[in-house]
Amino acid sequence: METTASQDKFQQIIQVAQGFYSRKDRAHDLEHALRVREWGKKLAQAEGADTAVIELAALLHDIGRSGAVEKTHAESSASLAVTILQKNGYSEDVVQQVKEAIISHSREAGHEPKTLEAKILYDADKLDFVGAIGLARLFTLAGAEGWTLVGENSCEEFYRAKISTYREHLFTKTAKAYFDPLFLYMEGFWQELHAERLKLSLSGQASNV
Ligand SMILES: [Fe+2]
Numbered sequence: 089m090e091t092t093a094s095q096d097k098f099q100q101i102i103q104v105a106q107g108f109y110s111r112k113d114r115a116h117d118l119e120h121a122l123r124v125r126e127w128g129k130k131l132a133q134a135e136g137a138d139t140a141v142i143e144l145a146a147l148l149h150d151i152g153r154s155g156a157v158e159k160t161h162a163e164s165s166a167s168l169a170v171t172i173l174q175k176n177g178y179s180e181d182v183v184q185q186v187k188e189a190i191i192s193h194s195r196e197a198g199h200e201p202k203t204l205e206a207k208i209l210y211d212a213d214k215l216d217f218v219g220a221i222g223l224a225r226l227f228t229l230a231g232a233e234g235w236t237l238v239g240e241n242s243c244e245e246f247y248r249a250k251i252s253t254y255r256e257h258l259f260t261k262t263a264k265a266y267f268d269p270l271f272l273y274m275e276g277f278w279q280e281l282h283a284e285r286l287k288l289s290l291s292g293q294a295s296n297v
């Protein structure tokens with residue numbers, strides 16, 4: 089169980105993190121970080137990992153998205169996290185574990201998650217892109233990117249190219265077990281969407297709206 093002192097410490101980190109998360113990119117805002125934290129806690133408890141490291145990494149994992157200074161947002165977030173945690177008095181061991189997890193939570197930086205905590209952060213982040221929440225995030229992202237529903241540069245294209253490949257890259261058994269029903273829900277959504285388009289004789293046409 090968390091002590092009051094450690095909860096206060098997380099609260100400080102949440103306040104600092106809030107300043108970094110963009111209010112424009114609602115697919116990667118503080119709410120996303122808080123959900124990833126909750127997924128991370130569930131996975132950490134089931135897999136026997138260091139929960140505190142995962143919570144800190146989850147809260148800070150996307151802070152470098154707005155105004156990224158390094159090559160990738162994962163590297164920017166990791167650098168910022170190191171500074172924040174050092175300022176807040178975390179041990180160098182914790183700081184390095186959090187850095188390692190954040191830098192490898194996205195494949196774009198080319199860092200493979202090596203520690204159990206890094207693997208769990210990676211998995212927790214993907215679990216926030218499935219289910220009803222995943223769909224909501226997808227459409228939020230689509231609004232910002234100007235994607236259509238189906239066709240080229242669309243929500244469905246992103247779903248097929250990215251989200252539907254997540255399962256094969258998940259590291260933990262626990263994450264796979266959570267992933268499957270949420271992914272099935274999404275698959276059902278796309279079937280329903282295509283059935284509705286078929287009824288409107290729109291099947292096969294890209295959407296322009
Ligand atoms: Fe990220």
Ligand SMILES: [Fe+2]
Pocket residue numbers: 116120124149150213
């Ligand atoms: Fe994320």
